[in-house]
Amino acid sequence: MRIQPLFLALALLGLAGCANDPAPVEQMRLSEQALAQAKAVGATDQVESLKTAEDKLERARGDMATEDYRDARMRAEQAELDARLAEARVLTQKSEEQLQLLQSRVTRLRKQLEVQP
Template sequence: MRIQPLILVLAVLGLAGCANDPAPHEQMRLSEQALEQAKAVGATDQVPEMKLAEDKFARAKSNLATEDYRDARMRAEQAELDARLAEARVLTEKSEEQLDLLESRVKRLRKQLEAQP
């Protein structure tokens, strides 16, 4: 019955391996890149999702510094998603503004065409 102690040892080693999360350097890089992209299209702290992204990224940095890698990864992932949402919101608003402008131009052209004899 030596198999049972072996299984127990393997289970303990497996759980110990799960407890040590690696530092999320790649996720931090992705999150920072998403924040920069959002800023590049015009997202500022006035966009609620951008403020959330920046706050979560700051907490992720703090978690990374204290070697709380699990929380750092989670916060960094959330920051990336919030930044991408902020970018999408800004791009949507810009598209809607362009659409409104084009619609007003079309209306003005129609009025001009109707006025011609």
């Protein structure tokens, strides 16, 4: 009769092992994609959120290597969001520069129109 409790304990341990978080392979891919997109629009290491994203993704890779999938998923999600923030900041800066250029052209045209009768 001692075999049943031992078998039950082993079965429970086996089930507990199955309950662990799965490897966040898809999230890692999304995070790498977000970093690549941020770099494609012009984000560099000078954009703080891009550097933060790269650091978090590197830590997530380390977590994957040690099979700490919960932390890997969390850091990969954070890396994706930081990369998207870097992309948004770069695009906002570019838009603001274009807006300033257009405003200066409009101002110059208005001055030219005022001078001519």
